[in-house]
Amino acid sequence: MQWRFPTTVWGLGVTSLLTDASSEMIVSVLPAYLVLSAGMAPIALGMATGLHSAGPIVAIWIGGAVADRSGRRRAGSPLRNGIRIFLCTTLTGCRV
Numbered sequence: 001m002q003w004r005f006p007t008t009v010w011g012l013g014v015t016s017l018l019t020d021a022s023s024e025m026i027v028s029v030l031p032a033y034l035v036l037s038a039g040m041a042p043i044a045l046g047m048a049t050g051l052h053s054a055g056p057i058v059a060i061w062i063g064g065a066v067a068d069r070s071g072r073r074r075a076g077s078p079l080r081n082g083i084r085i086f087l088c089t090t091l092t093g094c095r096v
Contacts, residue, residue: 027052 031049034040 031045034045034048035042
């Protein structure tokens, strides 16, 4: 039996792989840069790393509670994308 996936699935898979790889590369090098070059205190770096790790956990918990109360499982996706776009444009100044 041969596995055949549509090109859309392959495109999404490759995009996800590259996004995860680039994120992991930045997250692994950023602490050394912030402490050694930017002069950030190690305790502040620890707090920032903790928030970075706890953020998705809290967001998943809140998203699950909202989906359970509303009864609409997919209603959170447009909201999540809207929040992402808002944060991207306001915090980093990028254009969407």
